[in-house]
């Protein structure tokens with residue numbers, strides 16, 4: 001019963017497709033390899049990043065450490081390099097508290113292979129297949145009814 005309620009809440013109320021499972025191992029990787037995406041895509045030039053700093057305090061913590069084919073790579077300056085812990089853990093921004101959210105997939109991101117979290121699909125393949133079949137059957141029925149006229 002609890003499982004069903006949880007599933008209903010996640011899929012119908014929160015409109016989620018994945019459950020976040022696991023726990024943080026404190027490796028600090030997600031604070032080191034950061035791409036920043038905004039309305040016009042992933043930030044590729046530092047001049048485009050400058051304006052974002054006024055939009056959210058999270059951006060003020062970031063420092064460019066490199067660039068690849070995706071865009072600029074940032075590292076958060078609040079990460080303690082020796083302990084891999086966040087120096088402002090208690091007051092860290094919401095985006096860090098909620099990490100990882102499934103939205104990162106939609107933005108072209110991915111979890112690090114060693115991350116202690118996993119995002120697991122809420123609906124199994126079988127359930128999705130059944131739903132597609134039902135929709136298909138419904139359409140076929142309507143087509144049949146319509147063609148009888």
Ligand code: SF4
Pocket residue numbers: 030031061076077078079080085086087088089092093096
């Ligand atoms: S504020 Fe803390 S948790 Fe957030 S990215 Fe920086 S170091 Fe990581």
Ligand code: SF4
Pocket residue numbers: 023024025026027028029030031099100112114115116117
């Ligand atoms: S990459 Fe995953 S395990 Fe490592 S600090 Fe980030 S959330 Fe935690």
